[in-house]
Amino acid sequence: MLISPPDAPKLPSVSESPSAEIVEGSSVTLTCSSDANPAANYTWYKKNGDPDLHPLSKEPQLVFSSIQSSDSGEYYCTAENELGRRTSEYIYINVTYAPKLPSVSVSPSAEILEGSSVTLTCSSDANPAANYTWYKEKQKLLQSPEGSHYLTSVSSEDGGNYSCKAQNQHGQTSSSVFIDVQCESHIPPKSYMLVLKLISMVHNSRLAPNMFLCLLLDKKFRCFVHQGHQICSWKHFTKQTIFFTIIYSITIITSNKKSLTT
Structure with a gap:
């Protein structure tokens, strides 16, 4: 052996x-x-x-x-x-592994005014690295590996819900963020105070209060009275017309106590 x-x-x-x-x-x-x-x-x-x-x-x-x-x-x-x-x-x-839940951010994170530039950033832990796609209200905007989407000279129409999808060959996931664009025409000087009181708003499309006020002050509404209600229409960027019934009270109070109520 x-x-x-x-x-x-x-x-x-x-x-x-x-x-x-x-x-x-x-x-x-x-x-x-x-x-x-x-x-x-x-x-x-x-x-x-x-x-x-x-x-x-x-x-x-x-x-x-x-x-x-x-x-x-x-x-x-x-x-x-x-x-x-x-x-x-x-x-x-x-x-x-598939992308983890994306982190989305908006820059600047403070008040966003019409005419300013905005950067939307999306990041997700993934291996291999994720590819990113940005959507606004389910409409595809951009697909890239960087995850950033840039908005230049924004208007009230750029406001709304944005979502970012992170995807690789193992799966996909998404996160969303809401952009509220303040129209410059309704941001008064420091000596002014704007009080907006929406008593009732019933419409067939999502319309943020700030967007509503921008459109009102920019005179983009066409209104008429029908059966005791004020009916307004607005032609937005998709060339469609939105009709809705609205009862509103808007008060602009200035430093000299004068006010305008609509």
């Missing part, structure tokens, strides 16, 4: 299964092996962790039953017996 002489562990080899793309939520196994006599004991670690306090496994295999994006990184193992200890080379685990 051939008896192998005692020997310290050789350089451990490491492998991963499956060897194809690793997707978040899948099962992944890392295996460490080394020739040694007596047989080696194995320990798994993650790079930049504390080897003394945080060994991940003391088995030849390190198993992730449902791997997460936070598990991405470099791993290594050690093989040890009473004759010595050897450390493997690093194996890199790259976990791919």
Whole structure:
């Protein structure tokens, strides 16, 4: 019978299964092996962790039953017996995953006036990096890998709900933000105070109060009386006409106590 002489562990080899793309939520196994006599004991670690306090496994295999994006990184193992200890080379685990819920922001974040420039920014944690698409009221505006959408010289018609979709081959998700454009014509000097009181507004299209006031002051309404109600129409940028019934009370109070009520 051939008896192998005692020997310290050789350089451990490491492998991963499956060897194809690793997707978040899948099962992944890392295996460490080394020739040694007596047989080696194995320990798994993650790079930049504390080897003394945080060994991940003391088995030849390190198993992730449902791997997460936070598990991405470099791993290594050690093989040890009473004759010595050897450390493997690093194996890199790259976990791919669908975009996380996007973060959307508006700059400037303060009051947005007509004529100003606005930047909408969308960002999402994703691997591979997400591609971004901006929409306004479900109408596609822009698709790019950068995630920023620029509005120059905005008008009241640019106000509304904007949404950003982040997408890669593993999935998609979206977030939205509402832009409220203040028309310059109804922003009075510091010596003025504007009081807007909308008693009732019933219409067949979403119309923000600020947009309503901009249009009113800019005389973009055509109004007439029908069966005791004031019926107004407005032609907006899609060339469609919106009809609605409105009862309103608008008071502009100036520093000299004069007021105008409509």
